[in-house]
Amino acid sequence: MQHQPDFSPAADRNKQPILDMLLRVLAPQGSALEIASGTGQHAAWFAAGLPGWAWQPTEVQPEALASILAWTRSQGLANVRPPMLLDVASPDSWPADAQFDLVYCANLIHIAPWPVCAALMRASARLLAARGKLITYGPYLESDIATSEGNIAFDASLKQRNPAWGLRALDEVAQEAASAGLRLAGRHALPANNLLLVWERAEH
Ligand SMILES: C[S@@+](CC[C@H](N)C(=O)[O-])C[C@H]1O[C@@H](n2cnc3c(N)ncnc32)[C@H](O)[C@@H]1O
Numbered sequence: 001m002q003h004q005p006d007f008s009p010a011a012d013r014n015k016q017p018i019l020d021m022l023l024r025v026l027a028p029q030g031s032a033l034e035i036a037s038g039t040g041q042h043a044a045w046f047a048a049g050l051p052g053w054a055w056q057p058t059e060v061q062p063e064a065l066a067s068i069l070a071w072t073r074s075q076g077l078a079n080v081r082p083p084m085l086l087d088v089a090s091p092d093s094w095p096a097d098a099q100f101d102l103v104y105c106a107n108l109i110h111i112a113p114w115p116v117c118a119a120l121m122r123a124s125a126r127l128l129a130a131r132g133k134l135i136t137y138g139p140y141l142e143s144d145i146a147t148s149e150g151n152i153a154f155d156a157s158l159k160q161r162n163p164a165w166g167l168r169a170l171d172e173v174a175q176e177a178a179s180a181g182l183r184l185a186g187r188h189a190l191p192a193n194n195l196l197l198v199w200e201r202a203e204h
Contacts, residue, residue, distance in 0.1 A: 005070035006039040015045040017190045028052045030101030036108040040068030047080040058086035088116050094123045101129050106137040113164040121180035134199040140170040148193040
């Protein structure tokens with residue numbers, strides 16, 4: 001029997017604004033490693049909207065893989081690989097020797113303990129091709145921009161669920177990126193006070 005895919009209303013709302021930005025910042029073709037694919041809605045939408053890209057979804061939760069597969073199979077997409085298990089915090093679960101033009105990671109670093117951010121930066125720097133990009137998407141705290149009331153409430157609700165979670169300061173994320181050899185190359189404001197951030201190798 002076909003697995004009933006999980007549904008995230010937020011992923012349904014933000015998939016098109018994110019895709020519009022990916023179409024602006026990415027080359028027409030390449031290979032992408034998606035981290036924390038969740039339900040698989042993003043993988044299916046982006047692979048359909050970026051037909052020149054080979055998309056590799058991943059998730060830390062084994063039970064999520066069936067949903068990712070169901071979303072991507074239902075579209076009959078030839079450019080999505082079967083989802084893989086990947087725990088950002090576990091170096092051994094990252095691909096050993098592959099290279100990617102894009103590492104894409106949405107809505108993870110505020111819903112994970114802080115060391116996951118450093119782990120994401122380090123592994124991405126290792127796996128990205130010379131001109132590759134790490135793209136992160138989600139809400140951030142910015143020193144020079146007032147945090148929206150919605151994001152303040154979201155931060156409080158995250159910390160209530162798990163004291164190790166919470167919105168991250170963009171400056172501190174950028175420091176972790178710099179330690180891994182990455183720099184912030186683009187900051188794009190998207191709906192609902194989310195940012196799409198483009199990180200590239202510091203030498204470019
Ligand atoms: C809020 S969901 C975001 C899902 C999807 N990226 C989106 O934006 O709709 C956060 C996801 O991060 C995953 N996650 C949490 N910790 C992780 C880790 N250490 N490594 C990989 N994924 C992780 C969770 O399983 C969950 O699917």
